[in-house]
Amino acid sequence: MANVTLPKSRREVKPKASSDDWTMRAFMLMIGTYLVVALAFPLYAMLSKSFEDKDGVFIGLDNYINYFSTPALFNSIENSVFISVVTMVITVTLAFFYAYALTRSCMRFKGFFKIMAMVPILVPSLLPGIGLIYMFGKQGYLNWMLFGYEIYGPLGIVIAEVFFTFPHALLIIMTALAISDGRLYEAATVLRASKWKIFWTVTLPGARYGLISAAFVVFTLVITDFGVPKVIGGQYNVLAVDIYKQVIGQQNFSMGAVVSVVLMIPAIFAFYVDRQVQKKQVAQLSARAVPYEPKPNFRFDTLMMSYSSIVVLIIVTILATCQFAALVKFWPYNLDIGLQHYNFDLMDGGGWDAYYNSIKMALWTAAVGTIVVFTGAYMVEKGRGFDQGRTLFQFLAMMPMAVPGMVLGLSYIFFFNNPDNPFNFIYGTMAILVVSTVTHFYTVAHLTAMTALKQMDKEFESVSQSLQQPFYKMFLRVTVPVCTPAVLEIAIYLFVNAMTTVSAVVFIYATHTQLASVAVLNMDDAGDIAPAAAMGMMIFYTNAIARVLHMFVAKALEKRTQAWRQR
Amino acid sequence: MTKSYNRKLLGGVAATIAALGFMAGSAAAEELTVYTAVEAEDLKRYAEAFNEVHPDITINWVRDSTGVVTAKLLAEKDNPQADVVWGLAGSSLLLMKKENMFETYAPAGVDQLDSRFRDNSDTPVWAGMDAWVAAVCVNTIEAEANNLPMPTSWADLTKPVYKGHIAMPHPGSSGTGFLDVASWLQMFGEEDGWAYMDDLHENIGAYTHSGSKPCKQAAAGEVAIGISFAFRAAKSKAQGAPLEIVIPSEGVGWEMEAAAIVKGTDSLDAAKKLMDFIVSKPAMEHYNQGYAVVAMPGVSKPIEFYPENITDSMIAMDFEWSANNRDAILAEWTNRYDSKSEPKE
Numbered sequence: 001m002a003n004v005t006l007p008k009s010r011r012e013v014k015p016k017a018s019s020d021d022w023t024m025r026a027f028m029l030m031i032g033t034y035l036v037v038a039l040a041f042p043l044y045a046m047l048s049k050s051f052e053d054k055d056g057v058f059i060g061l062d063n064y065i066n067y068f069s070t071p072a073l074f075n076s077i078e079n080s081v082f083i084s085v086v087t088m089v090i091t092v093t094l095a096f097f098y099a100y101a102l103t104r105s106c107m108r109f110k111g112f113f114k115i116m117a118m119v120p121i122l123v124p125s126l127l128p129g130i131g132l133i134y135m136f137g138k139q140g141y142l143n144w145m146l147f148g149y150e151i152y153g154p155l156g157i158v159i160a161e162v163f164f165t166f167p168h169a170l171l172i173i174m175t176a177l178a179i180s181d182g183r184l185y186e187a188a189t190v191l192r193a194s195k196w197k198i199f200w201t202v203t204l205p206g207a208r209y210g211l212i213s214a215a216f217v218v219f220t221l222v223i224t225d226f227g228v229p230k231v232i233g234g235q236y237n238v239l240a241v242d243i244y245k246q247v248i249g250q251q252n253f254s255m256g257a258v259v260s261v262v263l264m265i266p267a268i269f270a271f272y273v274d275r276q277v278q279k280k281q282v283a284q285l286s287a288r289a290v291p292y293e294p295k296p297n298f299r300f301d302t303l304m305m306s307y308s309s310i311v312v313l314i315i316v317t318i319l320a321t322c323q324f325a326a327l328v329k330f331w332p333y334n335l336d337i338g339l340q341h342y343n344f345d346l347m348d349g350g351g352w353d354a355y356y357n358s359i360k361m362a363l364w365t366a367a368v369g370t371i372v373v374f375t376g377a378y379m380v381e382k383g384r385g386f387d388q389g390r391t392l393f394q395f396l397a398m399m400p401m402a403v404p405g406m407v408l409g410l411s412y413i414f415f416f417n418n419p420d421n422p423f424n425f426i427y428g429t430m431a432i433l434v435v436s437t438v439t440h441f442y443t444v445a446h447l448t449a450m451t452a453l454k455q456m457d458k459e460f461e462s463v464s465q466s467l468q469q470p471f472y473k474m475f476l477r478v479t480v481p482v483c484t485p486a487v488l489e490i491a492i493y494l495f496v497n498a499m500t501t502v503s504a505v506v507f508i509y510a511t512h513t514q515l516a517s518v519a520v521l522n523m524d525d526a527g528d529i530a531p532a533a534a535m536g537m538m539i540f541y542t543n544a545i546a547r548v549l550h551m552f553v554a555k556a557l558e559k560r561t562q563a564w565r566q567r
Numbered sequence: 568m569t570k571s572y573n574r575k576l577l578g579g580v581a582a583t584i585a586a587l588g589f590m591a592g593s594a595a596a597e598e599l600t601v602y603t604a605v606e607a608e609d610l611k612r613y614a615e616a617f618n619e620v621h622p623d624i625t626i627n628w629v630r631d632s633t634g635v636v637t638a639k640l641l642a643e644k645d646n647p648q649a650d651v652v653w654g655l656a657g658s659s660l661l662l663m664k665k666e667n668m669f670e671t672y673a674p675a676g677v678d679q680l681d682s683r684f685r686d687n688s689d690t691p692v693w694a695g696m697d698a699w700v701a702a703v704c705v706n707t708i709e710a711e712a713n714n715l716p717m718p719t720s721w722a723d724l725t726k727p728v729y730k731g732h733i734a735m736p737h738p739g740s741s742g743t744g745f746l747d748v749a750s751w752l753q754m755f756g757e758e759d760g761w762a763y764m765d766d767l768h769e770n771i772g773a774y775t776h777s778g779s780k781p782c783k784q785a786a787a788g789e790v791a792i793g794i795s796f797a798f799r800a801a802k803s804k805a806q807g808a809p810l811e812i813v814i815p816s817e818g819v820g821w822e823m824e825a826a827a828i829v830k831g832t833d834s835l836d837a838a839k840k841l842m843d844f845i846v847s848k849p850a851m852e853h854y855n856q857g858y859a860v861v862a863m864p865g866v867s868k869p870i871e872f873y874p875e876n877i878t879d880s881m882i883a884m885d886f887e888w889s890a891n892n893r894d895a896i897l898a899e900w901t902n903r904y905d906s907k908s909e910p911k912e
Contacts, residue, residue: 511627
């Protein structure tokens, strides 16, 4: 937020706003209004609902008192925190060594290992849960490995959450390891420090901010995730599933709002710590740093490659199990292969239409979201005037990260389903799903856009202004083409997440707008696990294809728009 | 009546319909929003059968578990979204009748139904379709592997040997779950009924969201025993699952599936046409593909793997009592058993 505060002198001599400035302000206002309507108002509606009874009468803290005097409900807090912390420790450790292998060894096939580690991002979090049922459930082919322990419960939740959060942690830690200063290693080697000592005194401290940041991101992802515990949590209650049970199972919206508020507290806390840490990390890299170059070491490289191979093997096994189970006629008694589980039209969840709806929704999200997010980021970074407005906008843009998808979805019921709301007409349409998804994934997309925009010198704006060109001409002719890679990155990020998200849409889809990810949930709820796996894998293939397409488009456009980067 | 007169009449009617259609915009393609808890795989078939008679009325299904549909209808009381409810637990409909949420309408031919399956009051609002009956699915392979004796009664299920091997639907969300609980309370009396559930709770491995999941899980061997309903059990067995369908000796609870028109609907005429179809013989024949007991006497044919003589085991259920006490029963149940959050030893 500090980066948008303009120098003081600006305030002292206030230039007269030109018509171009006014156009720009109008744009800022529009984008700002989006975040206020799609985020701030709904959250306020939810907060006030938590103080009301079923008929909407204000009852103060009664709902909260009720919540904290029901052990069935408040026990979930401890459960949620427990699985989040355990997952955090395991994921960060595993991801650290994987990132270490990718950045500090000379093992072969690094590109392959990097891609494979990202695969879990492409599936809904329900899917690893389903895979684990087939591997470790009562009829699972690896059931003997549990020695009589039950996969349904904390054990299954943690394994599936590690799968789900691994790529997120990996990306952060890899960045942290990549920016370390090679000169420190040279100095340590010259001082004859042992490898072990270097690891503890140089490598780990250098990556500490990345590790802390990864830890909190994983914590937030797990505590707000709903898919994994829903599928494999058994009777182990967690906060995110409680919201679902209160709202869908018992239609107790007020209690759902209370649990939402409770769930937001740890999420906001983790978010705050993460932001503080991220700020420090940037400052760590000095201009004279030299990138670290790993040297080949056969034993070390083999060790690292074996480790990475095991991780990839586990990821592939979970997905392959889902695909196999989706094709098997009647697990475990009839292992003939057939396509009958793809007959989605005979199941809960909306059938094949749900799948096509999902693609439609994801395309809309990518298109609308990219425009809104990128324009918004441009206004914050390059806009003129409206300083306080822009600071507020930056704050709103960061907020979705701390708001769990279920909470956002629930607050949309309260806000948009109100007949007095002028936006009521979007309730029950595809539009509300797109708005919810764009808002839910706003922050990461916004940060991507900001990073790209920051790389562009402010001079561009000054030049275009002195040439008396309107800002939008500059924006469309220069900024957008230069930032094409970032724009495409935002689009694919939004597409993939729109395909996989359950939490942001589960409360607000309607009969005509059922979605594939929600179908996975509903089929699993009805006991049709094989079709659920089949639909989950359809989402995976769709996302994988989208990713490959993105790669080709990015390459082709890069040639056209990024040629100036080459000499 | 002469032919030409007929033709004139037809022409006149057609012209009038066309004119009306023009005025109403698109009266020809009428749509009904129908809330249901019928199994998803049957919905398409039901809608197609109706469209054979009335191709101009499109049905938009909103399907969920009984508890969810009930709660949804109650929540939307002041601003109803549904036109018709087709296939929801009778006790839920009774509850909503009390809330005055339905249109009074006696469908044509409703007197053909067994009197237990129709609303005999002066202001009839609902009509019955069929009965779904509780049953216990036991996976024979799993039972053998875990040395579980075959249970024959509800009481058997509380024996310590079954600890953790039983799945049952959550009565809050599932109609089957609620009919089980209501039937135990009616069979054993309130005090003994709760005591029975206390014991049973010790053996339950998981409470599921939907009523069919316990049997599907038993069919797949994820649990050994699933408390579910007979139709689901027969279906899973027909798919080749190693299931034994047990009808407990104390008798089994059952619940009727019924239909009604939601008060305040914009499409009252279409809704009435649908209600007439719902109680018709062709509709009953469709229900019979899954349900052995249907509302119209003499229609029902035996179903493969469906337990024979199940009608003898069906206890006399007091649906009024179930409806009136639904909230209290669910609150008590949630208090006692919904906190299964501690990992089990």
